Amino acid sequence: MRSRHEVAVVQCPACGAQFDAPLWLILDGEEQPGLLQQLLDGRLRETQCPYCDALGSLIAPLLYHDARYEQLILALPLSVASASEAESLAQHLVGLLHQQLLLEQLAEAEYLGHVHLAADLDDLQLMLDHAAKQRALNTFMASAAWSWPQPATIELLKDLVQSHDPDQQQAFWQSLTVAQQSDLTLMLDRLATVVPMDSGLGDFLRRFIA
Ligand SMILES: [Zn+2]
Structure with a gap:
């Protein structure tokens, strides 16, 4: 053991x-x-x-x-x-x-x-939580689900990105590969046309699309 x-x-x-x-x-x-x-x-x-x-x-x-x-x-x-x-x-x-x-x-x-x-242990808990959410986002991005955003897809993505600590978003972004960054930018670009920009997600989108 x-x-x-x-x-x-x-x-x-x-x-x-x-x-x-x-x-x-x-x-x-x-x-x-x-x-x-x-x-x-x-x-x-x-x-x-x-x-x-x-x-x-x-x-x-x-x-x-x-x-x-x-x-x-x-x-x-x-x-x-x-x-x-x-x-x-x-x-x-x-x-x-x-x-x-x-x-x-x-x-x-x-x-x-x-x-x-x-x-x-609190810090460890945060690290594990952050890693799990990043894996979930990576899995999500590797799937075809986001290629044309449906309402359910948008809700799922919203949960994933909002569950990241805003202070961690920059670190999170830098932890992605260039291909993932490009996928995410494309996805956020599409989402921006269907998600009201005054939502919490809007702040996230602005940071990355700008
Ligand atoms: Zn006692």
């Missing part, structure tokens, strides 16, 4: 009782879709006291891996340790994952040589 957890002894912030809770340190999104969903919902590190039901949360690093999308991201909240302790913990987690991937003869992939960093 690629994912790993320890058992943390948690003290309830409300009643003071102690209980055990799983603390995931390595999460493989392909292997553990349920835990991935908890991460995306912001609930992975939530604890609930079995005696009084009070909620709490654990703060600890998390190494996230997903071979399907070549993702290797370490969320490293500095509040858990000094910078040097955090660094050695990070190396330890990456080492453990590498050992497992070696057993599965999967350790040769190039993306495994570089660990991306996230500031904390």
Whole structure:
């Protein structure tokens, strides 16, 4: 198993009782879709006291891996340790994952040589969310659905582009290939003739068509 957890002894912030809770340190999104969903919902590190039901949360690093999308991201909240302790913990987690991937003869992939960093689990959650939306947009653009915009297509595209953080749009644009940029420009050009420009989508269109 690629994912790993320890058992943390948690003290309830409300009643003071102690209980055990799983603390995931390595999460493989392909292997553990349920835990991935908890991460995306912001609930992975939530604890609930079995005696009084009070909620709490654990703060600890998390190494996230997903071979399907070549993702290797370490969320490293500095509040858990000094910078040097955090660094050695990070190396330890990456080492453990590498050992497992070696057993599965999967350790040769190039993306495994570089660990991306996230500031904390919220940041990791945003990165995964952004990557998923970009994949959805790429899939959408690779399909023939947008070649002549129908109302349903427009709604779908609107959801996809508006779900991007406006501050991220420039970075998103630069992450596309030249061919994708040209496809998207063409698509937005067509959409501009059918979508009212005072909608939220209008702002997005103006930025890219101008
Ligand atoms: Zn309690």
